Amino acid sequence: MELEGRIILELPVQSGTSKAGNPWKKGEWVLETGGTYPRKVKFHIFGEERLANLGHNLQVGKDVVISFDLDSREYNGRWYTDVAVYAVRPAGNDMTDSGPGPVDSFGGGLPGGFPPPPAAPQGGMTNPGAGYNTPFGAGPAGPAAPMENSSDDLPF
Numbered sequence: 506m507e508l509e510g511r512i513i514l515e516l517p518v519q520s521g522t523s524k525a526g527n528p529w530k531k532g533e534w535v536l537e538t539g540g541t542y543p544r545k546v547k548f549h550i551f552g553e554e555r556l557a558n559l560g561h562n563l564q565v566g567k568d569v570v571i572s573f574d575l576d577s578r579e580y581n582g583r584w585y586t587d588v589a590v591y592a593v594r595p596a597g598n599d600m601t602d603s604g605p606g607p608v609d610s611f612g613g614g615l616p617g618g619f620p621p622p623p624a625a626p627q628g629g630m631t632n633p634g635a636g637y638n639t640p641f642g643a644g645p646a647g648p649a650a651p652m653e654n655s656s657d658d659l660p661f
Contacts, residue, residue, distance in 0.1 A: 506574070507571065508570070510539060510568070510569070511569075512535070513535050513545070513565065515534050516547075518556070519532075531556075532550045533549045534549075534563050546588060547588065548571060548588035548589070559592070559593045562594070568595065568596035572592035
C-alpha cells in the first residue's frame with residue numbers, strides 16, 4: 506500500500522535487545538495526508554539497516570510517498586495495528602524521468618512480482634474491459650431502467 510503526505514513529527518529512535526539477545530532499532534514518524542480531511546498516520550521503520558537506507562528521506566516538513574504493510578496483533582485482549590514502511594520516495598516523483606525510482610530497504614527496486622499493466626491501444630480505448638477479469642459482465646452496465654410505481658427517486 507502507498508500513502509502520500511508530509512512528515513510532521515519525528516519521534517526518538519528506540520533500541521533494545523530481543524529475547525534471543527539480538528540488538529534492534531526502530532524509528533517512528535508521523536505523516537499528515539493532504540486533502541479536505543487530513544489524517545495523521547504514525548509509522549515505523551524497523552532495523553538498523555533499514556533506518557540507514559530509508560531514514561534520511563524522512564525529514565520534518567518533507568513531502569513523501571511511503572510504501573507500507575499493515576499488521577495487527579492482539580495483546581491482553583486489545584488489538585494493535587502497526588504501519589511498517591519498506592520504501593520511501595519524494596512526493597511528486599513521476600516515474601517517467603531517468604532518475605532512480607523508489608528504493609526498498611535492501612537497496613533495490615520495490616518488491617512486486619506483478620507484470621506491468623497492459624498498454625492502452627493506439628487511438629483510445631475501444632473496449633475498456635478487454636483483458637481484465639470482469640466477474641459482473643463484459644463491460645460497464647448501461648443506465649438503470651426507471652422504477653415504476655415508486656414514490657422516491659433513489660436508484661436502489
